[in-house]
Amino acid sequence: MQTGAFEKTREFQIEHRSDVQLGLLYQNAQRAMGMLNSHIKQVQASDIEGDEKPARLDELCALRNHMAKLIETQSRSIQESKQ
Numbered sequence: 001m002q003t004g005a006f007e008k009t010r011e012f013q014i015e016h017r018s019d020v021q022l023g024l025l026y027q028n029a030q031r032a033m034g035m036l037n038s039h040i041k042q043v044q045a046s047d048i049e050g051d052e053k054p055a056r057l058d059e060l061c062a063l064r065n066h067m068a069k070l071i072e073t074q075s076r077s078i079q080e081s082k083q
Contacts (some may be wrong), residue, residue, distance in 0.1 A: 018082035029071045036064050
C-alpha cells in the first residue's frame, strides 16, 4: 500500500470512527451469531435423548438472546457517541 493511500485510510478511520466501530461490531456479531445458530441446528439434529437436548437448546437460545442484547447495547452506545 502506498503511503498516501495509508494516510487516506487512516484519516477516514479517524473521521468516521463510529461508523468503522459499528461495522466491526456488526461483522463480529454476525460471525458469532452464525456460529451459535449453527450449533443450535446441530443440537436440534442430534439424537440426544431425554431432558438433555431441550436443556442444551434452552441454554443456547438464552446465550443467543443475551448476545443480541449486548450487541444492541453496544450499537446504541456507539451511535450515541457519534452525535
